[in-house]
Amino acid sequence: MFIRNKSSVSVIIPFYNAASSISAALTSVFAQTLLPIEIVIVDDCSCEHESVLLKDIMDSFNVDISNQVKIKLITLNENNGASYARNIAIKQARANYLAFLDADDVWAKNKIELQYNFMESNGYFMVGHGYIFDLKKEKIVDEPFSYSKVNKYQFIYTNPFFTPTVMVRRECFKLFDESFRRVDDYKCWLENFDSGNIAIIHNKLAGGFKHPIGAGGLTGSLTKMHSAYMNVLKSLYEEQVISTPFYCLAKLVEFLKYPLRIIRTKI
DSSP states (O other), X not given: OOOOOBOSEEEEEEESSOHHHHHHHHHHHHTOSSBOSEEEEEEOSOXXXXXXXXXXXXXXXXXXXXXXXXXXXXXXXXXXXXHHHHHHHHHHOOSSEEEEOOTTOEEOTTHHHHHHHHHHHHTOSEEEEEEESBTTTSOOOOXXXXXXXXXXXXXXXXXXXXXXXXXXXXTTOOOOOTTOSSSHHHHHHHHTGGGSOEXXXXXXXXXXXXXXXXXXXXXXXXXXXXXXXXXXXXXXXXXXXXXXXXXXXXXXHHHHHHHHHHHXXXX
């Protein structure tokens, strides 16, 4: 059996009724040129049929490959949202780095190798990378490596990190705020911003199959997303994670962007 090199990375996957896509997500992890040491999946109280399918899918993967990467499955008895599920997985993780992947996304085969080696060589605490929203329209391709440091004030205008692109050092990582089911990732990245150097790799090393604006699921309700974002900003301000100018400007930008999102969904 050919043994590939492994990295000190734990892959964190929350799962909720996503049996139709989890196989592709796991396949993209097992296809990595540099493997993680483990995958931690948390089934966030899926329906019984979906939970059975998940176990069948996990069992269907090649034994030789799965023996190289330990798979942990944690099943919850109550649905508490992706933040709660990720936190459960993080507490069970044993690698030096955490890499987040959603059950309906996939990675480029060299994602871990590029990101992990970059972080190890340069001492970064948290690093994201490019993301393709609709892999039916755009494919992941090899491109010259490039990156830039991320300034905290970039978060005034946008969230530069999509969750399936983020890798972070487990040590000192502040967990997701479980009181939020939307925009919780944005809050988490800002709460962790002062823990160390932050960067984004410009290469697109992950992707999904739906557009974020007006798509189904939690991101489907633009009104609820807008309300959640405003609440997250307020919470960050009260925690003194963001300054008064940051808070006011971010609110203004969101008030300008919100109607534009509504218009775009109607075009």
